[in-house]
Amino acid sequence: MDFLVIGGDAAGMSAASRAKRNQPDMNVTVLEQTMDVSYSACGMPYNISDPNRDIDDLVVRQAQVFRDKQGINLLTGYRARSIDPEAQTVKAVDYSGKEATFQYDYLLIATGASPIMPDIEGIDSSGVLPLKGLSDGRNIKAYLRQNDVRQAVLVGMGYIGLEMSESLRERGIEVVGTTRGFMRNYDEQIAGVVKETLAAHDVSLYTDHTVEKIEKNGKNLSVVCKDKRLEADMVVMGLGVRPNSEIAADAGIKLGPKDSIAVDRKVETSLPEIFSAGDCADAYHVVTGEKVYIPLALVANRAGWTAADRICGKNVYLQGIAGSAVFKVFELEVARTGLSVKQAEEAGFDPASVTIKARSRAHAHPGATSIWVHMVGDRESGRLLGTQMVGKEGVAHRIKGPTVALHAHMTVQDFSQTDLAYAPPFSPVWDPMLTAANQLVKRL
């Protein structure tokens, strides 16, 4: 049996490895257009912060290991160009420009996503750099090494922008962030705490700004907004990503939200024997039951496994994602799961919400800091719809409680009754999430 995978990153390599583990005699071929497979993309901002660390530290497994140890026919430098679903073939071109055709019994499209680069003047200037793949990380580190970067402008303040603001400040670089909104899917108070921390670390933040063009004069870059002109030695583009779904669309495969590749809970596309997983594919949201495009690492790995398992005849399904995310920015941990109030309204719920501030440790326990919890519930069903948190400790892992509750479609009342373990170094007797739930119950 021939299992062909387009794309050798998280989803693709997870699928290839798992298929080989499931059925060692399966012919598994992976076409990867770069030379990099299996690396920790999310670790790049933390690596970039340290001039002494090699970006290749983030490589988890070398391509040769997949070939030698796992028997995967991993072809790096191969770019897939078209799929013929009738003939069950994929045409690709290798690094030298030579064309080749690959036959498949099962195909996985794991083409990932590309950073959004707006079509504005100067976007191609040297020193205007996105951060998505390992080569992007390499470019940024090389640019920092080769240039005297004293001031950077971040265009877009999503997770990449926020993490890069810390990373570059650690290198002593002045950082200016420009963005249209700021943490728009977060509660205002939660976002406000992050804003204050950015200010405390001298990250200037210009919200409500759209970049109109980028000018380059010698080594100097200028990011030009309508009413503002920001000077920079380097510009990091963090406007999010768009799915690499063209090859699927051209083959007649149906697309989902934001032109991602539509897959069902078996990660099958609309065409037979063709699966899709990772940053190019959509997913079901466990709270709304609707399709969403939220490309993150865990679901990429999990969807890759699911594709491999199904191809090997296992009756497995992907339940979906809860919209969970966590990030660190300076001393803050920020986490969310489920829907914001606005997202809940858009999904047809009748949301009520509460935001509370509590202590991270018990009364009189030394070292306590503040923790903010925002919780959203549905007035009609009583269901918990989402939770957001920010604080200096106890946030990143605490979010796992409400995440599980969302998967279980638990009510706020039921969540408020959960036996969340307590000890003075870790929380008050009533966990801040229980305090939030107790208050939210009254508003439902």
Add this chain to the structure above:
Amino acid sequence: MDFLVIGGDAAGMSAASRAKRNQPDMNVTVLEQTMDVSYSACGMPYNISDPNRDIDDLVVRQAQVFRDKQGINLLTGYRARSIDPEAQTVKAVDYSGKEATFQYDYLLIATGASPIMPDIEGIDSSGVLPLKGLSDGRNIKAYLRQNDVRQAVLVGMGYIGLEMSESLRERGIEVVGTTRGFMRNYDEQIAGVVKETLAAHDVSLYTDHTVEKIEKNGKNLSVVCKDKRLEADMVVMGLGVRPNSEIAADAGIKLGPKDSIAVDRKVETSLPEIFSAGDCADAYHVVTGEKVYIPLALVANRAGWTAADRICGKNVYLQGIAGSAVFKVFELEVARTGLSVKQAEEAGFDPASVTIKARSRAHAHPGATSIWVHMVGDRESGRLLGTQMVGKEGVAHRIKGPTVALHAHMTVQDFSQTDLAYAPPFSPVWDPMLTAANQLVKRL
């Protein structure tokens, strides 16, 4: 309406305060035998570690505040002696020995628990000290202040023993722990990590030992076991607690496990208009549905609220406890929820389990340490039955995920599909709990 509460600690004062908030015109009387109400009992080991901190720092609210600000008739120094359920009265005696009778429409028994002090020779010696109430903490601090304590023996290595071992080592005191078993409701590997850490901090541990007597010669204490004699300047008794249920039993109220006061999900006892909450009462276990006696702070507070709410006509129920617990011992965080393999077998399940070791942070992220996850599932139903963890970071709050899963009666398979948020500073892409769940699924 007269609401009478016996016991002014966590459950009693929670109930009294909430009843007053619900119905400000209610007559709420609390009989408390000590002079201490509303303090953080769990904080005592951390306070004892620091000679410069006053134990009274742990007092959350002074008695007078409950009287003046909340209008609660809080009678400290009053010991309840008997309940007459027919007449709806309670007889008490005050600190001066004067008797008084109190009428009630509703009664809450929140008499708490007492430290188990075995009936052995020398148990009453000066320097042999339990740790349960604030007065116990006061006694230990006073003893440490007034004596040159260089060596302490801990009898019993439950939560109190483990926390006190750290507390006393911080004061430079040599610590020897003696116990019959060691973390018997924990997986062997999890317990083994704790053992190693105790050893690394020079806490000597003698397991499989039962104390036969304690000898006192001058200021010196000797803890005598069958084949061992341990010298000490102070002995801390940490053999657990037993519920103060005599007054309830004498009134004809039915008792539950370990002679705790049996209550239903409305926290009502077997007699009308009489409720019970806190360390004297039992609870339902959400995994087994059976009654258990696991006295901890959160359920005490919650049960107190439930009693007050029901008395005020609210239709609320206690769902029960999941057996969650978390503690810190030196640099380790240890947490559990649900059942151990042994407890699962005793409850009639057919358990399978797995213990995995993972990294606390992503590949190549600096500062990663090890984290161990033990997970128990039921072969018959596929349900998640329990989870235990130990590590230097990310344990205390991580346990909240499986705790919520136990409340929702989730299967291991469903838990393995949860969207647990990931970022490199906090975990690998696959959270260690998901890795454990993925492996456990294969054994079910």
